[in-house]
Amino acid sequence: MPAGADLDWLTRGFGHVWLPYAQMKHVDMPAPVVATAGSRIVLADGRELIDGIASWWTACHGYNHPHIRAAVQAQLECMPHVMFGGLAHEPAYRLAERLAKLAGGDLTRVFFTDSGSVAVEVAMKMAVQYRINRGETGRHKMLSFRGAYHGDTIATMALCDPEEGMHAMFRGLLPEHVIADLPRDEAGEAALRATIERHLHELTAIIVEPLVQGAGGMLFHEAGVLQRLRALADEFDLLLIFDEIFTGFGRTGATLACHAATVMPDILTLSKALTGGTLPLAATLASNRVFDAFWSDDPAHALMHGPTYMGNALACAAANASLDLFETEPRHQQVAAISAQLRAELEPCRALPGVLDVRVLGAIGVVELDRPAERAPLMRAFIEHGVWIRPFGNIVYLTPAFTISPDELSTLTAAIHATLAR
Ligand SMILES: *Cc1c(COP(=O)(O)O)cnc(C)c1O
Numbered sequence: 001m002p003a004g005a006d007l008d009w010l011t012r013g014f015g016h017v018w019l020p021y022a023q024m025k026h027v028d029m030p031a032p033v034v035a036t037a038g039s040r041i042v043l044a045d046g047r048e049l050i051d052g053i054a055s056w057w058t059a060c061h062g063y064n065h066p067h068i069r070a071a072v073q074a075q076l077e078c079m080p081h082v083m084f085g086g087l088a089h090e091p092a093y094r095l096a097e098r099l100a101k102l103a104g105g106d107l108t109r110v111f112f113t114d115s116g117s118v119a120v121e122v123a124m125k126m127a128v129q130y131r132i133n134r135g136e137t138g139r140h141k142m143l144s145f146r147g148a149y150h151g152d153t154i155a156t157m158a159l160c161d162p163e164e165g166m167h168a169m170f171r172g173l174l175p176e177h178v179i180a181d182l183p184r185d186e187a188g189e190a191a192l193r194a195t196i197e198r199h200l201h202e203l204t205a206i207i208v209e210p211l212v213q214g215a216g217g218m219l220f221h222e223a224g225v226l227q228r229l230r231a232l233a234d235e236f237d238l239l240l241i242f243d244e245i246f247t248g249f250g251r252t253g254a255t256l257a258c259h260a261a262t263v264m265p266d267i268l269t270l271s272k273a274l275t276g277g278t279l280p281l282a283a284t285l286a287s288n289r290v291f292d293a294f295w296s297d298d299p300a301h302a303l304m305h306g307p308t309y310m311g312n313a314l315a316c317a318a319a320n321a322s323l324d325l326f327e328t329e330p331r332h333q334q335v336a337a338i339s340a341q342l343r344a345e346l347e348p349c350r351a352l353p354g355v356l357d358v359r360v361l362g363a364i365g366v367v368e369l370d371r372p373a374e375r376a377p378l379m380r381a382f383i384e385h386g387v388w389i390r391p392f393g394n395i396v397y398l399t400p401a402f403t404i405s406p407d408e409l410s411t412l413t414a415a416i417h418a419t420l421a422r
Helices: 008-014 066-078 090-103 116-133 186-202 223-235 257-261 288-292 313-328 331-351 375-384 406-421
Strands: 033-037 040-043 048-051 107-113 141-145 178-180 203-208 239-243 267-270 282-287 355-361 364-369 395-398
Touching: 048 406, 066 313, 090 107, 090 282, 090 313, 107 116, 107 288, 116 203, 116 239, 116 267, 116 282, 116 288, 141 186, 178 186, 186 203, 186 223, 203 223, 223 239, 223 257, 282 288, 331 355, 331 364, 331 406, 364 406, 375 406, 395 406
Parallel strands: 141 178, 141 203, 203 239, 239 267
Antiparallel strands: 033 040, 040 048, 107 282, 267 282, 355 364, 364 395
16 A cells, blocks of 8 residues: 555554554554564554564464465365364365474374464363363362463463463452462472362362463573473472473474473463464364373263364464474574563663663563553654554563664664663
8 A cells, every 4th residue: 555545444443443452542643554574564554563472472474474475375275164063175184293392201292273372261161171080079170370371261371371361350260270380499389388278179270371471571591490380390299380481382482382481381371483373273282181081982081172174284384384494494493582672682671760670681672661561652763763562560671673784783782772761
């Protein structure tokens, strides 16, 4: 679309769309986008923004990667979608095998869904029915952590940080789980052990985002935390669920965070970068131990779940193409280079007034402020600098595409420094 083209659709539609995480009475009109390419978002007036957050952590290869585009186009020609119950297609079956191999350990079974929250709900359902199928009654609760984010649906909100998940506001509606602090040291481990002992009769699983709690505040923890959780899960015969919807596919430096931590879960969830940011898709991977509890002559022991768009062929074709790119392009070296550059270029922010912390892990760069940021004016300032960065709470962060150029990344870090300095 040429610059200055008709934006009638924007003003008319603005009266009808209901936007995410927004007080509609005061929300700014969103910036109209007409195209994307690489790390660039092209606005209707012709301006280009460098995307610092890869569209909520999805577009890890940059936008419109030709290999993914070709795969989706070829799939569209022959079959965009076919139901998954009773019918099979190559993109999903090939993807299941590839994801099982990529995850490793004995995470051999893949259940496809269409969003991260639903993948987490499926993980919860697996963990609860695992007990039911084994004749253990009353064990339907999860142990999750302060600072966690596992989704926005009602079941997953209940696993989030109590404040972020608005547990008080939705009291009576949300199921109550056990929410604890991450065991960061031996004292933390002792406290968590006591919590588990108190609730063991009703617990089935521990769920955690490994290495980075994302939307709950970009909070990092050491691999030792996950090793403690694995040991406690084994000691008390609990399942361990890793929600890698944010951390998966190279974001922390390793292919999966569980690989970096050398701790394997019993259930793993993936989404966000799974299709390289092109189509919605999610997966819940189960270990043999979990799957075996459903393997039975009793029909009631089956997992009764099946989203309409399960295993969507277009999305699976995109995901297979995205996995190809991790094999053929130097993503891990790119993440290492981004990491070093973020470390060097965000560090000066530490000296700015109002900055509490600067931290980097893999291709995640975080500037934590000492109070919640005023999002709207900050975002307006970022757009003036030609960058797309969307802070939340007291967190200003970068999670760029792994294909971003050093110059583009410098523009992003300079925009953060200049904007926070004002
Ligand atoms: C984004 C996210 C989810 C929810 O995924 P949706 O696709 O938005 O439902 C769940 N867990 C984690 C760790 C996430 O980052």
